[in-house]
Amino acid sequence: MTRKKILVFRELPPDQLARLQAAHDVTVADPRQPAQRPLFDAALAKAHGVIGSSFRFDAALIQHAQHLEVVSSISVGVDNYDLGALHARGIVLCHTPGVLDETVADTVFALLMATCRRVVELSQLVREGHWTRNIGEDLFGTDVHGKTLGLLGFGRIGQAIARRAALGFGMPVLYHARHAVDLASQAPELQGKAEHTPLATLLARSDIVVAMLPLTHTTRGMVDAQLFSAMKPGAFFINGGRGATVVEADLLAALDHGQLCAAGLDVFTTEPLPLASPLRTHPRVTPLPHIGSATHDTRHAMAALATRNLLQALAGERPEAAYPTAPAT
Numbered sequence: 001m002t003r004k005k006i007l008v009f010r011e012l013p014p015d016q017l018a019r020l021q022a023a024h025d026v027t028v029a030d031p032r033q034p035a036q037r038p039l040f041d042a043a044l045a046k047a048h049g050v051i052g053s054s055f056r057f058d059a060a061l062i063q064h065a066q067h068l069e070v071v072s073s074i075s076v077g078v079d080n081y082d083l084g085a086l087h088a089r090g091i092v093l094c095h096t097p098g099v100l101d102e103t104v105a106d107t108v109f110a111l112l113m114a115t116c117r118r119v120v121e122l123s124q125l126v127r128e129g130h131w132t133r134n135i136g137e138d139l140f141g142t143d144v145h146g147k148t149l150g151l152l153g154f155g156r157i158g159q160a161i162a163r164r165a166a167l168g169f170g171m172p173v174l175y176h177a178r179h180a181v182d183l184a185s186q187a188p189e190l191q192g193k194a195e196h197t198p199l200a201t202l203l204a205r206s207d208i209v210v211a212m213l214p215l216t217h218t219t220r221g222m223v224d225a226q227l228f229s230a231m232k233p234g235a236f237f238i239n240g241g242r243g244a245t246v247v248e249a250d251l252l253a254a255l256d257h258g259q260l261c262a263a264g265l266d267v268f269t270t271e272p273l274p275l276a277s278p279l280r281t282h283p284r285v286t287p288l289p290h291i292g293s294a295t296h297d298t299r300h301a302m303a304a305l306a307t308r309n310l311l312q313a314l315a316g317e318r319p320e321a322a323y324p325t326a327p328a329t
Ligand SMILES: NC(=O)C1=CN([C@@H]2O[C@H](COP(=O)(O)OP(=O)(O)OC[C@H]3O[C@@H](n4cnc5c(N)ncnc54)[C@H](O)[C@@H]3O)[C@@H](O)[C@H]2O)C=CC1
Pocket: 076, 077, 078, 097, 098, 100, 104, 152, 153, 154, 155, 156, 157, 158, 176, 177, 178, 179, 212, 213, 214, 215, 216, 218, 219, 240, 241, 242, 266, 267, 290, 291, 292, 293
């Protein structure tokens, strides 16, 4: 097979890098490091395939990549790629669905628990030497078990969160998605436990709202002031999807006006979260540094799937997980 040129734009585990190097000519260059940017630009201009994550491939960059055949993202979300520009050039886009579902659901559930039970704040109190009396009502948290969970997005990860909530914590689950899921065939364990509802019903009935949405032109800014004001007074909000699905100024206002009790956020419009962001220090926000899938096992499984995708696509085979770039009809 002809050796092709591959650009690795984010660190890959050594075993996966070795698989690529065995078959192709590989350049490793991280464009986020200024010193490596010239190497990245030069390698991109010649690359047939690129693999990595957390870097925006806009139309101009794709235009610069004149020989590009395949983009293999080490992520399930594909909002970093200009899908129209990829489609126009016939470039295959691959991603990593499935292998991270359970880990991301664990993280989101941990964030949900930490937010409702004030785990981080109260741990901090101990660390700072303020545990000088029995904890009183002012520091009590809110029960999670038995509460109604509203899921915005009920795809692979949303359903994994629903299983934890419904089967482990006895929580009725309501969900809002583009389509109702046929639970009998796709998630029989959730039959009678999860219900597809109009958005307004979900917001009015949920104690805890979790957003697990992809970032697209239909979800950008979807969680806004109107949506917060339709939630139960004192509801909790958790975002495990993408930061820009939420209007962050509206989220802050909802917290400050007491519409929301607290928020747990793994994702932000700008990442890393700028030091000046009020979300970083807000007393009723639990922020995490986008760690949904960040375990050794899962990050390795993602890198391995992305590597297989890339090798398959460069060999002219159908990749295991291609993402359709054509606009939906
Ligand atoms: N925090 C983290 O580290 C991670 C975040 N993510 C984010 O989670 C997203 C979801 O991942 P999956 O569950 O695998 O995706 P998926 O494609 O299986 O599910 C997406 C869900 O969102 C719904 N949806 C899409 N547009 C909608 C709209 N306009 N209104 C209502 N519902 C809408 C779909 O109907 C579906 O139920 C990813 O695209 C990614 O952005 C994924 C992995 C890790």
